[in-house]
Amino acid sequence: MDILFKNIKQLVQVRETPIDFVAGSAMKTLPILANAFLLVKDGLIADFGTMAACPEIANIKTIDATGSILMPSWCDSHTHLVYAGNRIDEFVDKINGLSYEEIAKRGGGILNSAKKMALISEDELYEESAIRIEEIIAQGTGAVEIKSGYGLSLDAELKMLRVIKRLQANYPIAIKATFLGAHAIPEKYKNDKQGYLDLLANEIMPIIAQEELAEYVDIFCETGYFSAEDTEFILQEGKKHGLIPKIHVNQFTSIGGVQVGVKHQALSVDHLEVLSDTDLETLKNSKTMPVALPSCSYFLGIPYTPARKMLDAGLPLALASDYNPGSTPSGNMNFVVATACIKMKLTPEEAINAATINGAYAMGLAKELGSITIGKKANLILTKPIHSYAEIPYNFATNKIEKVFIEGKIKL
Numbered sequence: 001m002d003i004l005f006k007n008i009k010q011l012v013q014v015r016e017t018p019i020d021f022v023a024g025s026a027m028k029t030l031p032i033l034a035n036a037f038l039l040v041k042d043g044l045i046a047d048f049g050t051m052a053a054c055p056e057i058a059n060i061k062t063i064d065a066t067g068s069i070l071m072p073s074w075c076d077s078h079t080h081l082v083y084a085g086n087r088i089d090e091f092v093d094k095i096n097g098l099s100y101e102e103i104a105k106r107g108g109g110i111l112n113s114a115k116k117m118a119l120i121s122e123d124e125l126y127e128e129s130a131i132r133i134e135e136i137i138a139q140g141t142g143a144v145e146i147k148s149g150y151g152l153s154l155d156a157e158l159k160m161l162r163v164i165k166r167l168q169a170n171y172p173i174a175i176k177a178t179f180l181g182a183h184a185i186p187e188k189y190k191n192d193k194q195g196y197l198d199l200l201a202n203e204i205m206p207i208i209a210q211e212e213l214a215e216y217v218d219i220f221c222e223t224g225y226f227s228a229e230d231t232e233f234i235l236q237e238g239k240k241h242g243l244i245p246k247i248h249v250n251q252f253t254s255i256g257g258v259q260v261g262v263k264h265q266a267l268s269v270d271h272l273e274v275l276s277d278t279d280l281e282t283l284k285n286s287k288t289m290p291v292a293l294p295s296c297s298y299f300l301g302i303p304y305t306p307a308r309k310m311l312d313a314g315l316p317l318a319l320a321s322d323y324n325p326g327s328t329p330s331g332n333m334n335f336v337v338a339t340a341c342i343k344m345k346l347t348p349e350e351a352i353n354a355a356t357i358n359g360a361y362a363m364g365l366a367k368e369l370g371s372i373t374i375g376k377k378a379n380l381i382l383t384k385p386i387h388s389y390a391e392i393p394y395n396f397a398t399n400k401i402e403k404v405f406i407e408g409k410i411k412l
Helices: 024-028 088-095 100-105 110-119 122-138 154-170 193-211 228-240 257-263 277-283 294-300 307-312 333-344 348-355 357-361
Strands: 003-012 032-041 044-050 061-064 069-072 074-079 141-147 174-182 216-221 244-249 268-271 289-292 380-383 401-406
Touching: 024 307, 024 348, 074 268, 074 289, 074 333, 074 348, 074 357, 088 100, 110 154, 122 141, 122 154, 122 401, 154 174, 154 193, 174 193, 174 228, 193 228, 216 228, 228 244, 228 257, 244 257, 257 268, 257 277, 277 307, 294 333, 307 333, 333 348, 348 357
Parallel strands: 003 061, 003 069, 074 141, 141 174, 174 216, 216 244, 244 268, 268 289
Antiparallel strands: 003 032, 032 044, 069 380, 380 401
């Protein structure tokens, strides 16, 4: 669909010269055009500028955006939204004072989700996941990464990845698949961790490569789960099968995972609620994107990623939802951006940069999405009439979205 947006109050995240990401003090700058137009042709951004230069085009759908903001859709680079059922009982356990680690020791957490995953059919899993995809699109997400990791067996991990592949085929938003078989150690292998890692490397990864089921490989590098040495093994094995590294790291402890990730040129290192000075130095001058998951910290009541310290040190930062049944049962990126401002002390400009252009980079999509740049996909958010883009985090519990466009087509 070709569309001409006119009288846009603020056209946000305008990048005439393509960039991969923004970092440090540059994240305070969010380029905008006031009183602007934007032209979409064949699902791509074809032109933009001030209304003084707006072209006259006959026989085109025109949208009057008076009083509204037009901006790139959110790029959510870290989710687990393909899961079975829910973990509401654990939510109540948390309210009653149990920690994430205590719940996991009682058979909850990831292992609880793995039990549910073993029992659900692929079709049922697809239907549940499709509902979540439609939900996040309505909330402004135009690109999402989805991980496996609730299967913890050959059949169940492949079931998850095949569902992600079906979602990719049936929904127009950009969907990236990540193999996270090393999310936890299944009960069957509780005394044979290396045996489980060998299963992932020698039996599951070859099938993933053959069926092209994933682009990335991930591992939960954390005390009580997988060590830095385990992480090195999985990333090396994944690279043999063409899988690009990503890591869950430093959620509760710093055990060397950041160093392994940078060594193996991981596209992103995610969580980072705990960050040592050594970790910070390691990330400097690397091409690895740090990713913060503020709604996970909100839900679990754990520390937030020290974003202010990271940006002041010159690092980039992306924001993602971590949508999953146990620690973040929401994929609402508007709330993620608001929480980053309120709890992590990011400015609205920094948070929007983190959730758009930097989020796109963290899933390998910086050339296609994340900014208002000619030639990029027209995955866009049109807000209701508001004062400025800062109103999105300011009115943190109020929906400010009027319409969502995916490749120029209205989805809301």
